Amino acid sequence: MKATWILPDGREVTHDVAEGTNLMQVAVANGIRGIIGECGGSLSCATCHVVVDPAWAERVGPPEGFEDDMLDMADAGRQATSRLSCQIRMRPDLDGIVVHVPES
Numbered sequence: 001m002k003a004t005w006i007l008p009d010g011r012e013v014t015h016d017v018a019e020g021t022n023l024m025q026v027a028v029a030n031g032i033r034g035i036i037g038e039c040g041g042s043l044s045c046a047t048c049h050v051v052v053d054p055a056w057a058e059r060v061g062p063p064e065g066f067e068d069d070m071l072d073m074a075d076a077g078r079q080a081t082s083r084l085s086c087q088i089r090m091r092p093d094l095d096g097i098v099v100h101v102p103e104s
């Protein structure tokens with residue numbers, strides 16, 4: 001399965017993402033600038049913030065509970081389809097997902 005990150009300068013990068021892997025892990029492993037994943041995915045840093053492309057937002061779904069609170073602390077400012085990418089786990093219906101890396 002694949003995911004695409006659109007960088008602040010408009011460039012697109014696509015990587016393979018195994019089922020069950022979260023998008024933060026793949027972004028960090030591939031050195032995508034702007035995705036830091038400081039807390040390792042334990043929902044306490046908000047440095048993995050992405051804005052889900054509107055075409056995918058419904059399928060990905062909204063943040064819940066603590067993620068919702070953490071998003072308010074995202075450096076780049078929260079947008080309507082913001083999510084913390086450590087909480088987006090790849091599954092078959094997300095194959096091809098597109099997310100935007102916010103300007104930080």
Ligand code: FES
Binds near residue numbers: 036047
């Ligand atoms: Fe820290 Fe996602 S990696 S909240």
